Amino acid sequence: MTEIRPATQADLPAIAELVARLQADPAHHIGFLGVTVEEVTEEITGLPGWPEGAAVAIGSSGALRGVLITDINRELRRGWLYGPFVDVPSGHPAAPQSWDTNADALYREVRARPALQGIDDLDLYGHIAHRQLAEFAVRHGFSTKRETRILTLAGADLRSLIAQDIDCVEPLPADDPRIREEVAVLLERAFPNRTRSTEQLLSGEEHTVVILKQANGSLAGFAAGYTQLDEYLVDYVAVEPEMRCVGVGGKVVRGLLRELDARNGARRQAAAVVAHENDASARMFTKLGFGVELELVSYRRQP
Structure with missing residues (x-):
């Protein structure tokens, strides 16, 4: 019993x-x-x-x-x-x-x-x-929503990626309402099904957010993630449409990992979650050295 x-x-x-x-x-x-x-x-x-x-x-x-x-x-x-x-x-x-x-x-x-x-x-x-x-x-x-890939990068390959100098990527400023609003708009447009509200993500309490600006000072893209016991998790990466295919995604991911490492110390690996149909994002992570570790299926029960 x-x-x-x-x-x-x-x-x-x-x-x-x-x-x-x-x-x-x-x-x-x-x-x-x-x-x-x-x-x-x-x-x-x-x-x-x-x-x-x-x-x-x-x-x-x-x-x-x-x-x-x-x-x-x-x-x-x-x-x-x-x-x-x-x-x-x-x-x-x-x-x-x-x-x-x-x-x-x-x-x-x-x-x-x-x-x-x-x-x-x-x-x-x-x-x-x-x-x-x-x-x-x-x-x-519950309805079957989509398949998701978990990509990881570990060991010497991770340390090499973190060591790359990405001076143009910076932490999300607390005193620049214009750029924060641009990040919020891009976040809501790119991730309508996210696990945290915009306010929760940008508060800095859980997630670290880094940005890359265009030459005119407007947002090119951002990455957000946090540190766990044994890994860095790259949770959100988004690039403005006019700045795609020029390496912005890879730059903000490298900048995020470097920031997480500086704030929280070394971890064994980095992980990222990529929707199975998002081939562009998967290719970006693959170019950075990430490989597929797990394939998951998401289910959702809505009212």
Whole structure:
């Protein structure tokens, strides 16, 4: 008999161990939650409101058998699901049914939590090989939106890229309302489906933003990202239409990585998220030395 209950802070060590173990298998992998115990712990504890929006499945032995975690942005009235993660015996004939039963129960528990009241716009990312997650998404009214590539650059290649001198790229100024407005307009035009509001992104609390100006002083492009335990994440890159195909994207990415390195110290790798159909962005990152590490599918449930 499995007990489904709200998560508590005391569950965190067992959750991190379970998630890290399952993340190593593409058939269980969920996007954007790290792959090591340390990364998973950092990601979970960094979520606003943890653990109010999370649920766990506890087996009859008292061991953790599953977990579903949420990240809620009330300003956007939108949420992101990390999971369901369900630990089922490999090769057991009842494994698919056990996964489905526990995953559905975890989802019902999370949806009933006060943290999710009024949040009907939900996102979920899973590995393309996670077939049970795809079936879970269909059962609960999620639509398949698109495939996403995770590109990474590590080691000496990353250090070499950071060492390149990009003097023309600068941090987003706090005292230039005109350029900040241009960044906001480009951000909203290029990323209508973003995970943070414009105000949240430009506040500097989570994201670092760098810009490149044209000769006349107007915006050419920008990049935004942040530093995690083991990597730099390039989250947003946008270039004004008249400045495309002249290397602006690569310059702001290099400038962003250099700024993140200067502010937060060295990391093992850099990662970027690119929509599968965005070949231009993929080519830009490939020219910088990035390679495809993961392919994810996004699902979304909207009102």
